[in-house]
Amino acid sequence: MDKVLTGESLPTFNDLAAALLWTAAVVRDEHRELAPQNDDGLFYQTEDADYYMLYKPDIEWLQSKKANLHEERAKRIHDTGKKAVVFAADKYMSQRFLTDLDISFCQLPYELFIKA
DSSP: HHHHTTTSSSOOOHHHHHHHHHHHHHOTTTSSOOOOSSOOOOEEESSSEEEEOOOOOHHHHHHSSGGOOHHHHHHHHHTTEEEEEESSSSSSSSSHHHHHTEEEEEOOOOGGSOOO
């Protein structure tokens, strides 16, 4: 945990995506490689929802604006026509705005991007 807190050892995209997918949707697919499928971080799809994660195992990137959900990206995700779950370090709009777009925002664990 100390290495995670200092940014020395962050989980891979696949490992973090698998853990968050299990937590959010109780989906476990151990044979699937979870990786971003587009620039918006899409990594998993079901009939009911798409799952996105804005993440790179890089502490500086995680602390940058690139790791946050912004309005332009939220609108692109909404334009797919499916309910979406988005994991990111932070967001630049209200949950009400996201709810209107059928997006559920889930914050990445602080331990990944806040230095102790």
